[in-house]
Amino acid sequence: MSVRVRIPTILRTYTGGDSEVTAEGATLAEVLDHLDANYAGIKGRILDEDGKLRRFVNVYVNNDDVRFEQELATPTPAGAEVSVIPAVAGGC
Numbered sequence: 001m002s003v004r005v006r007i008p009t010i011l012r013t014y015t016g017g018d019s020e021v022t023a024e025g026a027t028l029a030e031v032l033d034h035l036d037a038n039y040a041g042i043k044g045r046i047l048d049e050d051g052k053l054r055r056f057v058n059v060y061v062n063n064d065d066v067r068f069e070q071e072l073a074t075p076t077p078a079g080a081e082v083s084v085i086p087a088v089a090g091g092c
Helices: 028-038 042-046
Strands: 002-006 020-024 057-061 081-086
Touching (some): 002 028, 020 028, 028 042, 042 057
Antiparallel strands (some): 002 020, 057 081
16 A cells, blocks of 8 residues: 655755655554665664654554554554654744
8 A cells, every 4th residue: 555655854865855655554552664675774763772652753544643542553644744854942
């Protein structure tokens, strides 16, 4: 199943500057594997060394936060949009 993956600015060095790419997979885990096969190293910026989503990276499938869904087992139906959004902190 082909999905669109929105890439945050900080990870665009992996995608040659592309802000959106396509990937294949029936679950978020499969999409990330496919993404990493085409853009080596990007998965390591999204998942920690234990294979879990990094604490300060939010991932949405069709606007649903995967942490409130099935995390990496979240289904990614054909045509879904996967958004990778790094958390922003700071301020006054």
